[in-house]
Amino acid sequence: MIALYNTEQVYQIEKAWFAQGHDSFALMQQAAWQCVQRIIHAVQQKPQTKRACVWVGHGNNGGDGWLISHYLQKLGWQVTTVVMSADSLLDMDDMLDASDSDAHKAQRIARQHRDNFHVFQQEARDALAVHLAADVYVDALFGIGFDRAPTAQAAHTIGAFNHYAAQHQALKVAIDVPSGVVAQTGQVFDGVAIRADITLCLVARKQGLHTKDALDYIGRVTDIPLVPHSDSVPNAWLLSQAYPFAARQNNSHKGSYGHVLIVGGNRIDGSQGMGGAAILAASSAMAAGAGKITVACHDAFHGAVLTSLPDAMTLDVHDTQGVRGLIQSAQVVAIGMGLGRDATAEHLFQAYVQTAMEHQVALIIDADGLYHLATLDKKAPDFVQALKAYAQRHSVRFTPHSGEAARLLHTEVASIEQNRFAAIRKCAQHYGGDWLLKGAGSLVLEEDVLYVCAVGNAGLASAGMGDVLSGVNAGLMAQQDLDTDQRSLRQAVLLHGMAGDTLTQTDIPATWRIGQRGLQAQDMPAVIRHEMTTLSE
Ligand SMILES: NC(=O)C1=CN([C@@H]2O[C@H](COP(=O)(O)OP(=O)(O)OC[C@H]3O[C@@H](n4cnc5c(N)ncnc54)[C@H](O)[C@@H]3O)[C@@H](O)[C@H]2O)[C@@H](O)CC1
Numbered sequence: 158m159i160a161l162y163n164t165e166q167v168y169q170i171e172k173a174w175f176a177q178g179h180d181s182f183a184l185m186q187q188a189a190w191q192c193v194q195r196i197i198h199a200v201q202q203k204p205q206t207k208r209a210c211v212w213v214g215h216g217n218n219g220g221d222g223w224l225i226s227h228y229l230q231k232l233g234w235q236v237t238t239v240v241m242s243a244d245s246l247l248d249m250d251d252m253l254d255a256s257d258s259d260a261h262k263a264q265r266i267a268r269q270h271r272d273n274f275h276v277f278q279q280e281a282r283d284a285l286a287v288h289l290a291a292d293v294y295v296d297a298l299f300g301i302g303f304d305r306a307p308t309a310q311a312a313h314t315i316g317a318f319n320h321y322a323a324q325h326q327a328l329k330v331a332i333d334v335p336s337g338v339v340a341q342t343g344q345v346f347d348g349v350a351i352r353a354d355i356t357l358c359l360v361a362r363k364q365g366l367h368t369k370d371a372l373d374y375i376g377r378v379t380d381i382p383l384v385p386h387s388d389s390v391p392n393a394w395l396l397s398q399a400y401p402f403a404a405r406q407n408n409s410h411k412g413s414y415g416h417v418l419i420v421g422g423n424r425i426d427g428s429q430g431m432g433g434a435a436i437l438a439a440s441s442a443m444a445a446g447a448g449k450i451t452v453a454c455h456d457a458f459h460g461a462v463l464t465s466l467p468d469a470m471t472l473d474v475h476d477t478q479g480v481r482g483l484i485q486s487a488q489v490v491a492i493g494m495g496l497g498r499d500a501t502a503e504h505l506f507q508a509y510v511q512t513a514m515e516h517q518v519a520l521i522i523d524a525d526g527l528y529h530l531a532t533l534d535k536k537a538p539d540f541v542q543a544l545k546a547y548a549q550r551h552s553v554r555f556t557p558h559s560g561e562a563a564r565l566l567h568t569e570v571a572s573i574e575q576n577r578f579a580a581i582r583k584c585a586q587h588y589g590g591d592w593l594l595k596g597a598g599s600l601v602l603e604e605d606v607l608y609v610c611a612v613g614n615a616g617l618a619s620a621g622m623g624d625v626l627s628g629v630n631a632g633l634m635a636q637q638d639l640d641t642d643q644r645s646l647r648q649a650v651l652l653h654g655m656a657g658d659t660l661t662q663t664d665i666p667a668t669w670r671i672g673q674r675g676l677q678a679q680d681m682p683a684v685i686r687h688e689m690t691t692l693s694e
């Protein structure tokens with residue numbers, strides 16, 4: 158698994174390196190030289206490619222850019238350097254000063270040899286345009302120092318980079334981070350960021366590159382580690398490889414693989430109801446290999462459940478006696494998918510979770526279950542505290558998307574989105590247990606270790622996909638013959654994402670192939686089963 162670091166950790170790694178007596182400017186030179194090697198490698202298919210346009214900012218990322226310009230020129234390339242702001246330009250008549258920053262040293266070296274640069278000005282874009290024909294566009298505007306919404310000048314420069322690179326059909330190479338992407342969080346403000354084909358990530362892989370908005374901007378990421386840092390503890394890990402499943406024992410029976418109870422699929426006040434949520438969760442739990450499934454849903458849906466999933470048993474979700482009885486014999490209760498948000502559903506939620514705790518049953522709390530949990534956090538704090546205490550000793554998984562997480566933390570969605578890494582940690586601190594924060598580049602916090610999911614795609618952005626995931630989760634958790642990794646939350650998230658990727662890949666048998674548009678939750682269970690088989694081989 159690739160280790161992911163937050164911005165402070167990256168600065169810390171650099172600091173530790175310098176503290177050992179290494180020179181910071183030498184590191185910048187190394188960074189630039191290696192970037193140049195990668196750029197040359199990237200264009201080797203087209204050896205006539207020797208025109209670069211390097212856009213530099215005023216910080217150290219810009220320093221990398223000045224040196225990249227210089228080295229490419231030395232290698233015979235035709236290079237234009239575009240400077241974001243005239244403020245960062247040095248007076249070349251001044252002597253090199255020992256207190257010069259690394260970025261200034263870099264600029265001085267580049268300009269001493271050949272002063273071929275232009276200052277970007279929004280109002281004079283047309284005059285600049287004639288200098289911008291190039292095969293490779295290098296983005297050295299901002300790196301990890303970019304941590305807030307761009308200024309107007311930054312936004313205009315980023316926009317112009319994308320515009321002219323597209324006009325010249327240039328390869329877009331981002332140095333360290335595509336400018337406009339916050340390396341800490343993956344956030345991009347109002348779609349203003351460099352759309353890179355390649356990101357050359359310096360020193361250590363930044364956690365924000367693989368989640369949220371960043372996914373649309375990073376292109377292919379290549380690491381240039383520069384300094385040894387294997388002893389530094391990363392903030393998270395990039396999840397891409399599921400654990401293989403062990404074969405089943407010959408001498409086993411359905412009881413060996415656990416009983417899953419799905420509680421959801423309710424119907425309130427004569428509404429159409431949400432029976433589909435329970436059906437999707439149940440069929441996915443079955444596809445993930447659970448031995449036995451019972452669906453506790455509104456009795457209006459019992460016929461539908463049996464038609465689509467004859468392997469399941471049904472029970473009326475309002476039959477509290479019956480459901481409580483079944484909870485005692487289940488290995489896992491997955492509660493909330495289409496449970497409804499009225500007072501009766503809230504009462505059922507609290508009662509069933511209480512029973513699961515009394516009988517030490519593993520829990521998955523999703524969808525409307527999370528809605529009630531947020532309400533109960535204010536209304537019945539003792540219950541929420543008891544659940545937290547229970548989660549210290551037993552398996553409890555909470556699986557919100559940003560909207561549900563916001564409600565659980567009694568805040569706005571925007572504040573979750575601003576820093577999903579911080580949000581998932583807050584959720585776990587407040588409620589205990591293991592957490593999944595869903596969305597592009599989902600975050601998993603399991604046994605206090607943070608993961609960023611590198612599989613899955615926007616085809617999964619359709620109704621019912623979360624219910625499928627709850628089912629996979631429940632199905633894996635129920636199978637006690639599997640080891641902890643194989644039953645883990647991260648394994649469920651991986652299987653779900655992998656099935657989505659398989660369905661939307663272009664190089665797979667036509668039977669499985671669909672597309673991101675029109676991918677439906679009901680397409681998933683069969684492919685989840687296929688992924689599990691592939692992993693078992
Ligand atoms: N010697 C070193 O420490 C090394 C640093 N390296 C490079 O240095 C980069 C980090 O450099 P810096 O810390 O100087 O940061 P940056 O070069 O990323 O950006 C710095 C400047 O941008 C400003 N800024 C931040 N957000 C902004 C926004 N939204 N709009 C406008 N301005 C904004 C900051 O206030 C700061 O002045 C790395 O990403 C990497 O490219 C590499 O050369 C490796 C060695």
Ligand SMILES: Nc1ncnc2c1ncn2[C@@H]1O[C@H](COP(=O)(O)OP(=O)(O)O)[C@@H](O)[C@H]1O
Nearest residue numbers: 595596597613614615617618620621622623624
């Ligand atoms: N753009 C995306 N890229 C990757 N995964 C996504 C994307 N959009 C949604 N997903 C995944 O699909 C699932 C959707 O779950 P959820 O929002 O709970 O849907 P629902 O409540 O409709 O079932 C989550 O696992 C989520 O991470």
Ligand SMILES: [K+]
Nearest residue numbers: 296299332334
């Ligand atoms: K950059």
